[in-house]
Amino acid sequence: MSDRSQRGKRGAAKAPEREDGRTARARVTKARIIAAATELFTTAGYTGTSIGAIAAAAGVGEQTVYYAFGTKKAILAAALDQAVAGDDEPVPTLERAWVREALADPDPRSQIRRQIAGAGDIYLRAAALLDVVRSAATTDPDLAEIWATNIQQRLTVQRVFIVELTRKTPLAGGLTVGEATDVAVALLSPETYNLLVRDRGWEHSRWQEWAATAFTSLLTTLPVAPLPSSSPA
Template sequence: MSENAGTGRGRTDGRAARARATRAKITAAAAELFTTAGYAATSIGAIAARAGVSEQTVYYAFGTKKAVLAAALDRAVAGDDEPVPTLERPWARAALADPDPVGQIRRQVAGAGDIYLRAAPLLDAVRGAAPADPDLAEVWALNTAQRLTVQRAFTEALARKTPLRPGLTIETAADTALALQSPETYTLLVHTRSWPHTQWLTWSETTLTTLLTTLPPPP
C-alpha cells in the first residue's frame, strides 16, 4: 500500500509541477504581450500562441483574460508565484523589524525598487489602459489599495521608531510614501527621464526621510 501511495503522490506532484510550469509560461507570455501590444489588443489566442499552448489550456488555467492579467501582475510584483503577501515577504519583514528608522527606509526603498525593476512596464500598461476598461480599472484600484496598505504598515512602523514630521498623520505620511514610491513616479524618472535605478533609490531614501521624519537626510 505504501508503494502505491508513494506512486500516487508522485503522479500528483508531477501533475502539479507541470500545471505550475504551464501557468508560468502563460503569465510570462501575457506580460510580454500586454506591455508591448497592450491589453485590449492582446487576445487569449495570442497569449496561447506565445506561450506554446492551446487556447483551451489558457481558459482552463485562468478562465478569463482579466484573470491572466491579475496573475501576471502578481507574479511580476512578487517575483514568483508563491501566495505570500507583500508584508510577509522577507524584505518587507526585515524592513519592519529593522530597529533603525534609516535602515527601515533603505530596506523598503530597495524592496520597492526590486519590484519596479520587474513590474514597472506591466504596471504602466495597466494604469494607462484602466480608464477605458472596467476590468483594468478594477485591477488597478486593487493594486493601488494593496500598495497603500503596505505603505501604511511601513509608516506605522517608522512612527514607532522615530517622530514623524510635526503635524503629519499616519494616513498623510502613508499617502506621501504611496506617491513617492508609486510606479508612475518610478516610470517618469527612470524610464522617461532616464535616471539610473540607483539614482532613484538614493532620491527615494532622501525624500522619504526628509518628508516623513525629522531625521537628517542620509549622506
C-alpha cells in the same frame, strides 16, 4: 503591492505540499502563459493582446489558456501578482523576508533604505506591467478594478511601514499616519518610478537615492544630506 498583501498569515505558514506530476505540469504551463502574456501586454498593450496571441506565444492551445485562467483579465491579474511578488508562492507581501527585515530594523534610516530597496526590486519586475494596467484602466472597467485594488494594497503595506517608523522616529510637521501613508504611496508609486527611470532616463540606483532622501525629508525629522546632482538635463 500584490493581492498577497491581503492574504492571511496562516496560509503563509503552511509547509509546502509536494506536487504530483500533473500539478507540476499545470504549474509549468501557467508559468509559460504568464511569461508570454507579460511580454505581449508590455509590448502590444492589453487591448492589442488576444487570448489567441498569448496561446501562440506560450506554445499551447487557446483552450489550455481558458482552462488555466478563464479570462484575459485573470491572466493579467496573475501576471501582475507574480511580477510584484517575484514568484508564484502564496506568501503575502507583509510576510515576505525583505518586509519583515525592514520592519524589524531598529534604525529608522535603515528601515527606509530597506523599504525603498524592496519597492525598487518590485518595480524592476513589475513597473512596465503596472503601467499597462494604469493606462488601460481609464477605458476598461475590469482593469480599473485591478488598478484600484493595487492602490489599496500599496496603501495597506505602506501604512504598516509608517506605523513602524513612528515607533523609531517622529513624523515631520505634525503629519498623521494616514497623511504620511499617502505621501509614501505617492513617492514610491510606479508612476513616479516610470517617469524618472523610463521616461527621464535615471539609473535605478539614482531613483533609490532620490526616493530615500525625499522620504526621509518629507516624512521624518531626521537630517538629510543633500542629493548629488547627476540626473540628465
